[in-house]
Amino acid sequence: MSSDVRGEAQSQARSGDTRLRALDLHKTYELGKENLVHALRGASLEVAAGEMLAIMGPSGSGKSTIMHIMGCLDNPDRGEIWLGGRRVDNLKSRELNRLRSKEVGFIFQGFNLIPTYTALENVALAGEYAGMSRRRAKAVAAEALAGIGLGKRLRHHPSELSGGQQQRVAIARALVNEPGVVLGDEPTGDLDTATSHEIMGMMREINQSTGTTFVLVTHNPEVAAACDRKVCMLDGVVKRDVP
Amino acid sequence: MRTFRNVFRRKLRAFLTIFGITIGVFALVVMGSLAEKITLLVNGGTRFYSDKVTVSQSHEGGGFSVSPMSVSLIPKLEAMDGVQVASATISVLFDKQQGASFGVPDLINASDLRGQSLESFKVSYAQGRPLKPDDAGKAVVGSDMVRKLNAQIGSTIKVRGRDFQVVGILDKTLTIPDNSVEIPFKDAQSILYNDLPDLVKSRLDSTRLATGATVYPKPGVDPNRLAQQINDRFPGYQAVGPQKFQEQVTNSTRIFTTIVFGVALISLLVGGLSVINTMTMSVYERTREVGIRKSLGASNARIIRQFLGESAFIGGVGGVTGLALGWLFTLAANRAGESSGTEVFLLTSRLAIGSVLFAIVLGVISGLYPSWHAARLNPVKALRYE
Ligand SMILES: Nc1ncnc2c1ncn2[C@@H]1O[C@H](COP(=O)(O)OP(=O)(O)OP(=O)(O)O)[C@@H](O)[C@H]1O
Numbered sequence: 001m002s003s004d005v006r007g008e009a010q011s012q013a014r015s016g017d018t019r020l021r022a023l024d025l026h027k028t029y030e031l032g033k034e035n036l037v038h039a040l041r042g043a044s045l046e047v048a049a050g051e052m053l054a055i056m057g058p059s060g061s062g063k064s065t066i067m068h069i070m071g072c073l074d075n076p077d078r079g080e081i082w083l084g085g086r087r088v089d090n091l092k093s094r095e096l097n098r099l100r101s102k103e104v105g106f107i108f109q110g111f112n113l114i115p116t117y118t119a120l121e122n123v124a125l126a127g128e129y130a131g132m133s134r135r136r137a138k139a140v141a142a143e144a145l146a147g148i149g150l151g152k153r154l155r156h157h158p159s160e161l162s163g164g165q166q167q168r169v170a171i172a173r174a175l176v177n178e179p180g181v182v183l184g185d186e187p188t189g190d191l192d193t194a195t196s197h198e199i200m201g202m203m204r205e206i207n208q209s210t211g212t213t214f215v216l217v218t219h220n221p222e223v224a225a226a227c228d229r230k231v232c233m234l235d236g237v238v239k240r241d242v243p
Numbered sequence: 244m245r246t247f248r249n250v251f252r253r254k255l256r257a258f259l260t261i262f263g264i265t266i267g268v269f270a271l272v273v274m275g276s277l278a279e280k281i282t283l284l285v286n287g288g289t290r291f292y293s294d295k296v297t298v299s300q301s302h303e304g305g306g307f308s309v310s311p312m313s314v315s316l317i318p319k320l321e322a323m324d325g326v327q328v329a330s331a332t333i334s335v336l337f338d339k340q341q342g343a344s345f346g347v348p349d350l351i352n353a354s355d356l357r358g359q360s361l362e363s364f365k366v367s368y369a370q371g372r373p374l375k376p377d378d379a380g381k382a383v384v385g386s387d388m389v390r391k392l393n394a395q396i397g398s399t400i401k402v403r404g405r406d407f408q409v410v411g412i413l414d415k416t417l418t419i420p421d422n423s424v425e426i427p428f429k430d431a432q433s434i435l436y437n438d439l440p441d442l443v444k445s446r447l448d449s450t451r452l453a454t455g456a457t458v459y460p461k462p463g464v465d466p467n468r469l470a471q472q473i474n475d476r477f478p479g480y481q482a483v484g485p486q487k488f489q490e491q492v493t494n495s496t497r498i499f500t501t502i503v504f505g506v507a508l509i510s511l512l513v514g515g516l517s518v519i520n521t522m523t524m525s526v527y528e529r530t531r532e533v534g535i536r537k538s539l540g541a542s543n544a545r546i547i548r549q550f551l552g553e554s555a556f557i558g559g560v561g562g563v564t565g566l567a568l569g570w571l572f573t574l575a576a577n578r579a580g581e582s583s584g585t586e587v588f589l590l591t592s593r594l595a596i597g598s599v600l601f602a603i604v605l606g607v608i609s610g611l612y613p614s615w616h617a618a619r620l621n622p623v624k625a626l627r628y629e
């Protein structure tokens with residue numbers, strides 16, 4: 001890998017320790033024999049601890065792909081991922097499971113709650129996968145939901161909650177194991193302006209009070225403006241800091 | 244609880260799948276109860292025939308067809324070396340025109356009682372007393388016949404149109420004596436004689452009639468060897484020792500048992516296929532859920548365990564309901580048959596536990612492939628799945 005790529009990534013870090021670092025990521029999807037889709041072609045990104053970063057960019061530019069790879073859900077074809085000073089792109093699946101449950105929290109556009117589970121069970125599930133007993137996971141989950149204003153909705157199923165409430169459940173689920181990084185792929189994409197504003201404010205507050213690092217993919221300039229910094233992706237590379 | 248909700252999110256499908264297993268287990272329980280009853284009868288019979296040799300006129304087939312023979316065989320048998328006592332016996336169908344029946348048909352039994360003291364198969368009397376050699380017109384009633392004949396000590400019962408006074412009622416033995424009535428030898432000879440065609444009657448003396456002999460070996464003499472010697476010495480007669488008896492019955496019951504269990508297992512396998520189908524559909528529909536779980540850090544083992552738990556649950560619920568239905572069925576059928584003394588089903592605890600366990604194992608096996616498939620899903624693809 002060329003040294004100027006490293007340099008560029010380095011320069012993106014603003015201050016403090018680097019929480020998350022992607023170096024020269026490549027990812028190609030094969031859609032049939034001759035049809036290759038280069039989703040990432042040398043994307044590099046550095047996120048400082050406690051930072052809230054927005055990733056913008058046109059549809060198909062590779063935003064979701066880089067999020068999945070940084071969250072250890074997918075492997076890059078080439079390149080490195082560093083999570084809190086540790087290289088994680090070459091780990092065994094058992095260790096990757098541990099990282100997914102403890103070190104990274106995901107928030108998705110479509111909320112991605114399990115429809116048959118109550119709000120409490122959805123959040124508790126993350127605790128269980130991180131190794132808590134069911135009872136302890138429930139206690140922690142109840143606390144997390146109360147903290148996010150859903151203390152009265154514990155036994156509701158996702159279908160009985162508004163979009164904003166569902167996304168709050170998802171936020172509680174992402175945070176229940178106190179991960180260092182929360183990755184949000186268009187977390188406000190399915191919400192109206194007012195709710196979007198409310199959710200964004202909530203994440204910002206958590207970011208500031210707990211120091212949790214946030215990386216948010218968004219098409220919404222208002223959301224991006226509320227972040228510490230924003231970068232833009234284009235054709236599988238992270239282009240630049242957008243002022 | 245969560246397993247329950249996951250299974251029942253498609254209520255009709257879950258119900259139908261469970262119902263498939265239920266039918267299979269029901270069949271297994273009912274058929275198995277039949278087989279268990281037969282096994283019990285056979286074991287009882289084996290005990291009944293444990294240390295003696297029974298001799299009868301040889302005939303094709305086997306079973307309980309009756310062909311009369313002469314008591315003149317008795318002294319000839321007793322003249323043999325290893326024989327302590329030979330006792331003449333009569334065994335005829337209780338109803339002259341009895342149709343096909345399950346297991347042992349109802350019988351009229353009689354013996355000249357010469358071997359009574361040597362008999363190792365002790366029967367106990369719920370009420371009354373055994374027959375004595377000088378009894379006439381008296382009867383001892385087997386436990387399954389009590390209700391059918393409405394018998395009480397001292398009451399009169401009809402046997403082949405004749406009146407007999409009940410002097411004894413037997414405890415349950417779980418084998419032949421249960422559905423038989425024992426009457427004095429002379430009375431039985433007369434019934435046997437009346438059954439014969441007129442042509443034959445004229446040539447026979449009713450007081451010399453029997454249908455078989457029970458031979459009690461001297462102490463230390465092997466009844467199986469003795470049976471062989473009798474067969475060699477008296478062609479035209481068939482002597483059956485304990486071993487031969489065992490072979491005969493186990494052979495015929497083995498075939499029956501195999502068929503019975505085969506039928507039940509096939510219906511269970513069909514149930515298993517429907518579990519495979521349901522679980523495959525369920526995994527397919529919940530692809531996105533699998534992606535979510537993986538994004539939360541669920542290991543492959545955990546995903547497999549979850550889906551296996553669901554298929555085991557389907558098997559278990561199907562198994563328990565099948566067992567419950569089968570139990571009710573055998574209970575009802577036995578009650579219905581009680582009056583005629585034919586309790587056909589025996590639901591043993593090993594059969595009950597075995598059927599439910601089998602259903603659970605079947606559920607787990609049926610869930611293996613779908614669960615493994617779910618665990619192997621690529622998390623990102625699963626999350627993108629609509
Ligand atoms: N599983 C896949 N198989 C084939 N191609 C894929 C796959 N996943 C993504 N791609 C392609 O990779 C490219 C980048 O996709 P990605 O989802 O990262 O884009 P994005 O920036 O998130 O877009 P959007 O803003 O619409 O969400 C796209 O061209 C997409 O079609």
Ligand SMILES: [Mg+2]
Nearest residue numbers: 063064065185
């Ligand atoms: Mg996307």
